[in-house]
Amino acid sequence: MENYQIPILWAGVSLVTAVFSTPFSALSDKYGRLKFLALGWIAYILFYLFMAQANSLNFAIWILFGFYGLSRAATEGVERAYVADLTKVNQRGTAFGWFNLITGFMLFPASFVFGFLYESYGVQIASNSTDMDLRNNIFIGGSGRAVDNFSADSTIHLDYNIYEVVTSTDFVRFDGVNRTDLAAWQLADANMNQSSIQGIPKFVGVDDLHVYDALANDVGDNSVGIVEDIDGDTRPAVGSTTVDIGADEYDVIGDDAALTMLVSPSNGVCGNDSLMISVEIGNFGQNTMTSVTVSADVLGQTLSVTQTGLSIAFGDKDTVMLGYVSNYVGGPMSIVAYTQLTNDGRPFNDTLSTSVEITAFIAP
Numbered sequence: 001m002e003n004y005q006i007p008i009l010w011a012g013v014s015l016v017t018a019v020f021s022t023p024f025s026a027l028s029d030k031y032g033r034l035k036f037l038a039l040g041w042i043a044y045i046l047f048y049l050f051m052a053q054a055n056s057l058n059f060a061i062w063i064l065f066g067f068y069g070l071s072r073a074a075t076e077g078v079e080r081a082y083v084a085d086l087t088k089v090n091q092r093g094t095a096f097g098w099f100n101l102i103t104g105f106m107l108f109p110a111s112f113v114f115g116f117l118y119e120s121y122g123v124q125i126a127s128n129s130t131d132m133d134l135r136n137n138i139f140i141g142g143s144g145r146a147v148d149n150f151s152a153d154s155t156i157h158l159d160y161n162i163y164e165v166v167t168s169t170d171f172v173r174f175d176g177v178n179r180t181d182l183a184a185w186q187l188a189d190a191n192m193n194q195s196s197i198q199g200i201p202k203f204v205g206v207d208d209l210h211v212y213d214a215l216a217n218d219v220g221d222n223s224v225g226i227v228e229d230i231d232g233d234t235r236p237a238v239g240s241t242t243v244d245i246g247a248d249e250y251d252v253i254g255d256d257a258a259l260t261m262l263v264s265p266s267n268g269v270c271g272n273d274s275l276m277i278s279v280e281i282g283n284f285g286q287n288t289m290t291s292v293t294v295s296a297d298v299l300g301q302t303l304s305v306t307q308t309g310l311s312i313a314f315g316d317k318d319t320v321m322l323g324y325v326s327n328y329v330g331g332p333m334s335i336v337a338y339t340q341l342t343n344d345g346r347p348f349n350d351t352l353s354t355s356v357e358i359t360a361f362i363a364p
Contacts, residue, residue: 009061009062009065010065012062012065012066012069013065013066013068013069013072014069015069016066016069016070016072016073017069017070017072017073017076018073019073020069020070020073020074021072021073021076021077022077024036024073024074024077024078025077025078025081028078028081029081033078033081033082033085034082036074036075036078037074037075037078037079037082039074040071040072040073040074040075040078041071041075043067043070043071043074044068044071044075046067047064047067047068047071050064050067051064079099080096080099083095083096083099122139122140122141122144122145122146122147122148122163122165122172123137123139123146123147123148124148124149125147125148125149125152125156125174126149127149127150127151128151128153129149129153129156130153130155130156131155131156132153132155132156132157133157134156134157134158134161135157135158135159135160135161135220135221135224136160136161136220136221136224136226136243136244136245136246137161137162137245137246138161138162138201138216138245138246138247139161139162139163139164140163140164140165140166140200141164141165141166141168141171142165142166142167142168143166143167143168144165144168144170145165145168145170145171145172145173146163146164146165146171146172147163147172147173147174148172148173149173149174149175149176150173150175150176151175151176152174152175157191157192158192158193158196159192159193159194159195159196159221160195160196160219160220160221160224160245161193161196161197161245162196162197162198162199162200162201162215162216162245162246163182163196163197163198164198164199164200166200171184171185172185174189181198182196182197182198183198195219195221197215197216197219197245199215200215201213201215201216201246202215202284202315204258204260204282204284204349205260209230209246209247209248210248210250211244211246211248211250212250212252212253212256212284212285212315213252213314213315214252214286216244216245216246217244217250217251217252218236218240218241218242218243218244219242219244219245220242220243220244220245221243222236222242222243224243226243229244229247229248229249230247230248231248231249233249234249235249236249237249237250237251239251251345252286253284253285253286253345253346254285254286254287254343254345255285255287255289255341255342255343255344255345256283256284256285256341256344256345256346256349257281257282257283257284257285257289257292257339257340257341257344257350258281258282258283258284258339258346258349258350259279259280259281259282259294259337259338259339259349259350259351259352260280260281260282260317260352261279261280261352262278262279262280262335262337262352262354262356263278263279263280263319264276264277264278265277265333265356265358266356267356267357268357268359269356269358269359270358270359270361271327271328271329271330271358271359271360271361272326272327272328272361273324273326273328274324274326275324275325275326275327275358276321276323276324277296277298277303277321277322277323277324277325277335277337278319278320278321278322279294279296279319279320279322279337279352280317280318280319280320281294281312281317281318281319281320281339282315282316282317283312283313283314283315283316283317284314284315284346284349285314285344285345285346286314287314288311288312288313288314289310289311289312289341290308290309290310290311291306291307291308291309291310292306292307292310292339292340292341293305293306293307293339293340293341294307294320294322294337294338294339294340295322295337295338295339295340296322296335296336296337296338297335297336297337298325298333298334298335298336299325299326299327299333301325303322303323303325304322305320305321305322305323307320322337327358328360328361329358329360329361330357330358330359330360330361331357331358331360332355332356332357332358333355333356333357333358334353334354334355335352335353335354335355335356336351336352336353337351337352338350338351338352339351
């Protein structure tokens with residue numbers, strides 16, 4: 001499914017729900033709330049069961065999401081009507097308050113569990129998946145496998161990927177068989193992953209798909225045909241003949257000082273005459289960083305520190321304290337911080353523009 005189709009898909013779900021909610025609620029008046037709720041929740045369960053089995057056929061996804069809209073239409077209005085049926089007229093406000101409170105409260109553990117599974121496990125390949133071609137991807141398993149599949153179809157092909165696990169002792173499971181590392185997987189199946197790599201690339205951040213070490217650089221498969229990366233940069237990069245593995249097309253740089261985050265002040269801090277401005281810098285270049293100048297423009301003044309005698313290795317980060325500013329008034333305070341490094345090869349990550357909310361100082 002193309003990216004532009006996703007909001008249309010969800011709009012379709014909302015449309016189906018809106019169109020059928022009123023007639024379904026009316027039918028529940030005639031045939032009973034519990035029957036409709038049971039049918040709606042059964043439809044909800046079936047939606048997720050069939051989604052787990054769905055292959056890449058686009059029309060099947062549209063039909064399933066239409067079915068999902070029907071399940072919502074059969075439950076959302078009927079649930080509230082059932083709450084009204086169970087309570088006295090003078091207690092309905094309280095009843096609806098409790099209904100919404102409990103519903104919202106139960107969404108928290110559901111979201112937490114989903115987030116945990118999403119962060120901990122790599123790609124899950126459904127047992128009946130067909131015609132899958134997975135190349136130029138990075139699959140990292142947290143506490144689970146990098147790839148998990150119970151039964152593989154002969155039309156599934158994986159190659160030119162990077163695989164690794166963080167804490168799990170199981171590397172991958174493919175076609176129901178556990179493999180301890182990439183070499184064992186390659187030995188077991190000579191038709192897949194012969195150009196794949198095991199390891200973890202150095203990402204800029206947990207939620208940032210940009211890479212800066214050599215592991216994924218110039219080792220992808222050009223025949224995939226993806227001509228732009230997540231930033232719109234051309235693939236392969238200028239001066240290279242081979243694409244990178246992953247979402248980012250990049251060059252390995254010798255010297256690169258990046259501003260990664262504002263350390264202080266934090267949002268909500270009380271205003272005073274000694275607000276420390278400090279930032280975190282990262283060395284995203286291959287060479288050890290021995291000196292760098294870091295500056296920040298804030299409240300009409302420039303704070304600047306030149307640090308020498310450093311030894312920040314490739315991939316490491318450090319905190320730089322720039323000095324104090326005075327702010328009693330409070331409100332939003334804009335900060336523009338930037339680095340200056342000789343021969344810096346990536347100027348786009350040298351500047352960090354942000355704003356923090358300062359709480360106004362109130363004298364006792």
